[in-house]
Amino acid sequence: MTRTRIWHPFTQHGLDEPIPNIVRTQGAHLWTDGGDRLIDAISxxxxxTHGHAHPRIADAIAEAAGQCDQIIFAGHTHPYAEAVAEGLAALFPSALAHIFFSDSGSTSVEVALKMALGYWASRDEARHRILVLEHSYHGDTIGAMSVGARGVFNAAYAPLLFDxxxxxxxxxxxxxxxxxxxxxxxxxxxxxxIVEPLVLGAGGMLIYAPSVLAEMHTICARHGVLFIADEVMTGWGRTGTLTACEQAGVVPDIMCLSKxxxxxxxxxxxxxxxxxxYDAHYSTDRxxxxxxxxxxxxxxIACAAAAANLAIWREEPVPDRVGDLAARQAGWAARVRGWPGVANVRHLGxxxxxxxxxxxxxxxxxxxxPAIKAQCAAAGVLLRPLGNTVYVMPPYCIDADDLGMVYTAIEDAISAGCAAKA
Structure with missing residues (x-):
């Protein structure tokens, strides 16, 4: 076994699986230091979303880096954050009127949970219990793990997790x-x-109906239970619309966005x-x-990138690109249903x-x-199955030829029997 200085996430280094060194990215492609090109099939x-090294986003990052690299945000603001806030307000429901920044999907969930508990504390109501969906995953910080499914992801940390x-x-x-x-x-x-709307990502890309999401929201509203939508993965067009909640006509009390x-x-x-x-925390009392x-x-700098992304959504035909990719994915799903040894084929967006x-x-x-991942990498495709769950979720810029190569690589990997044993 080879020990490495860098400790990679979700990686068992004792298995000595290869770790490619990616030195360049562009569009739907990545290049290794050996010159090999990989098609990024999982974004x-x-x-x-729009592709690696998108010029509008890269230019915005470069400009911000030379203008305003970092500032304490407690009690201060800056034009890039203001631009993001205005851009989000233009795209998302007006009822979600207040925006709190953080650093990752996990922290956005931590923020949401603390907001919810703070809301009830401000009303002097002892409401602490959080409801979650089976197989859910909301991140790897303690609060986010607590509202995720118990299992191999968090078994070692069980003493720290709340019920x-x-x-x-x-x-x-x-x-x-x-x-x-x-x-x-x-x-x-x-x-x-708290729910992942329509798709449970790390839980196995499990899909449920918009009508169910809508009814869950209705039940919560009827009982005065806060509804938190974790759109970290499902947002930004992944399910075919800007957010998954949109398909159910749901406006949650709190929504998490990242990725x-x-x-x-x-x-x-x-x-x-x-x-x-917001009002539950608004007071003259510090x-x-x-x-x-x-x-x-x-x-x-991160806000400058987000502002550029929001401009792309406003000014470019992103929904059309999402729709084109969704149609090709639907066509492939129909073909996969005929493959031997494959079950529960599903498609959304x-x-x-x-x-x-x-x-x-x-x-x-x-x-x-790991076996399918290795075979696809040899064919020039970056894939990372969730155990025996294979999924494809590429950037919206991928063209038909590259997508065809992805589909062929997966079919060949399964047909060749590499999936029998790693």
Missing amino acids: SWWVT VETLPFPGGDTAQATLDALEAACRAKPAAL GLTGGSLPLAVTLASAAI AAMFFHSSSYTANP TLTAFEVADPDRPGYLSTLG
């Missing part, structure tokens, strides 16, 4: 059971329900909140303020996912994922 962990109430995943046959469980749970007056917020160029997140949430921050909150049969060890720790 580099779901963040890259939540878990509702069954609302699949086709279990949707009513989910709604009934939510109705019953809401009678006990929990603080909030595609900067087009995938720099880490930045926002938590959007209703006026009621002790009642919202106590959360980080050193790099609303970093100007720019995402297609399915399971490859693994009788030995299905789930996240299946050896199929």
